[in-house]
Amino acid sequence: MTNATITGWGKAMPPATLSNDDLAKIVKTSDEWITTRTGIKERRISHVDVSDMAAVAAHHALAAAGLVASDLDLIIVCTCTADSTIPSTASRVQEILGATGCAALDLNAACSGFIYGLVVGTNMIKAGTNSKVLIVGAEKLSYHLNFADRSTAVLFGDGAGAVILEATEDDVGVLASELGLDGDARDLLAIEVTGTKGTRQSADPAQSGIVMNGQEVFRRAVTTMGDSAVRVVEESGLSLGDVDLLIPHQANSRIIDATARRLKLEPAKVFVNIGSYGNTSAATIPVAIAEAVEQGRVEPGAVIVFAAFGAGLSWAAAALKWGDRVEPVSTSDAALPTTDKTAMELIQPNIDFFGLA
Ligand SMILES: CC(C)(COP(=O)(O)OP(=O)(O)OC[C@H]1O[C@@H](n2cnc3c(N)ncnc32)[C@H](O)[C@@H]1OP(=O)(O)O)[C@@H](O)C(=O)NCCC(=O)NCCS
Structure with a gap:
């Protein structure tokens, strides 16, 4: 029976870091409250689009799987913070990767999105429709953060992760x-x-x-x-x-x-x-x-x-x-563009729009 196994993995985390102490300077909170109530110490704030983070994570996942973008026959980008309503974020990821022609879609199940994508991708492979599927979870939640609301502003951050699913006859996946x-x-x-x-x-x-x-x-x-x-x-x-x-x-x-x-x-x-x-x-x-x-x-x-x-x-x-390989076949030097902006500078547009408490 055909199954779907994870053969590649990768991530792309933006460099700008917003600490709990940074947050305490703009909203009535403290490192102690956030740490004890949530476990969070810091989060990343992206200076690029969701598709940029997704593509870098995808490059790493493709390399780990030993594949090139043209091998893909399906791209699923799981996100609730798409670059645009249309075209999909997946279309931009496909363009950046150069995986021209393969099916690509966004999937929004919010924080459950990646598991939804994993199951959809698995079942497409099991059905015989696809054999090499890229599944990305990528978000830029910082865009929506209202720093006047301490109950939400401290919780969320940005980043992307990706896996490659491939067809196998092994009893895995x-x-x-x-x-x-x-x-x-x-x-x-x-x-x-x-x-x-x-x-x-x-x-x-x-x-x-x-x-x-x-x-x-x-x-x-x-x-x-x-x-x-x-x-x-x-x-x-x-x-x-x-x-x-x-x-x-x-x-x-x-x-x-x-x-x-x-x-x-x-x-x-x-x-x-x-x-x-x-x-x-x-x-x-x-x-x-x-x-x-x-x-x-x-x-x-x-x-x-x-x-x-x-x-x-x-x-x-x-x-x-999991399958039998935990070492990457190859590695990629793909990276996000550098930025000289601090996380505080990157969230300034939110503060201008939403105000502060
Ligand atoms: C948001 C969350 C951390 C709040 O923790 P909590 O223990 O439930 O805290 P409460 O909402 O009961 O608030 C307790 C007090 O802390 C205050 N508080 C809330 N956020 C605070 C913050 N960042 N810093 C300091 N105090 C804060 C509240 O105003 C409240 O004060 P009050 O007693 O004077 O009214 C917690 O409810 C949570 O994690 N919920 C799930 C949210 C989530 O995961 N969402 C994403 C889903 S994918």
């Missing part, structure tokens, strides 16, 4: 998955004014950024991520003791801890990098995959569980068996 969404909770986390319901020009700045009921999102996330993660392990015919690594969406370290407890996993089996990047939405999991492999946290044949939740409210989980 996604073993079980679950995608879901509770539309009746869609108002709990929203950026509405960039859609056709409104525009920034006519909207109240206070309603123009990320609007979130943090406590309710937290309550639902804690239950949903753990439950769905346990279900995919059970559905894959494995037991919790077979899980080698949990790579969870990085939204809040307390939510990650609760998910790990549900899976009865010791901390050594949980990948956490939220301290460095905050919540980069669809990018958190592919960035974590790239870092986990680079750090030797993924063994050949490892059983990895992914779990996420996000706006929608969407959720997703997958149990995956």
Whole structure:
């Protein structure tokens, strides 16, 4: 039976770093509050577009897989912060890579987006429609940050991660998955004014950024991520003791801890990098995959569980068996352009638009 296995991985994190102490200079918060309530110490602020970060991550993933862009037959860019409504961010990624002609689409399931993309890509390969698929999670959430709202401004950051999925006859890849969404909770986390319901020009700045009921999102996330993660392990015919690594969406370290407890996993089996990047939405999991492999946290044949939740409210989980290669076939020197702007300078347009509290 044809399966889909991850053969390449990569990331692109913008260099400008916004620390908790930086934030404390512009909004009533503290490093102590942010660290203890979320686990976040700093986040990256991008000076380039989502497609630029996505393309650099993709170059690294292609090199790790030993492929060139023209080998791809499908590109899925998972993002809720697209460069433009049309054409898609995926079209720009395809253009930058030079993967002319291959199918390309954006997928928006917010922070659950990468797992949605992983499952769609896997099933396209299993169906025989595609054989070499690039899946990118890339976000520029800083564009939407209202620094007058301390309950959201401290949580999010920018970045991109990518994987290559290839067809294989080996018994590896996604073993079980679950995608879901509770539309009746869609108002709990929203950026509405960039859609056709409104525009920034006519909207109240206070309603123009990320609007979130943090406590309710937290309550639902804690239950949903753990439950769905346990279900995919059970559905894959494995037991919790077979899980080698949990790579969870990085939204809040307390939510990650609760998910790990549900899976009865010791901390050594949980990948956490939220301290460095905050919540980069669809990018958190592919960035974590790239870092986990680079750090030797993924063994050949490892059983990895992914779990996420996000706006929608969407959720997703997958149990995956890694293939036999954890070394990149090759490396790429692709990099984002340099910038002399600080993170504080990069967020100044937000402060000009939204104001400060
Ligand atoms: C946002 C979140 C960190 C807030 O943590 P919390 O423990 O629920 O905090 P609360 O909302 O109960 O607020 C407690 C107090 O801290 C204050 N507070 C909120 N943000 C703060 C900040 N950045 N710095 C200092 N104080 C802050 C609140 O105003 C409140 O003060 P009050 O008691 O005087 O009213 C937490 O709810 C969360 O992580 N939710 C999930 C959000 C998420 O992951 N969204 C993305 C989904 S993919």
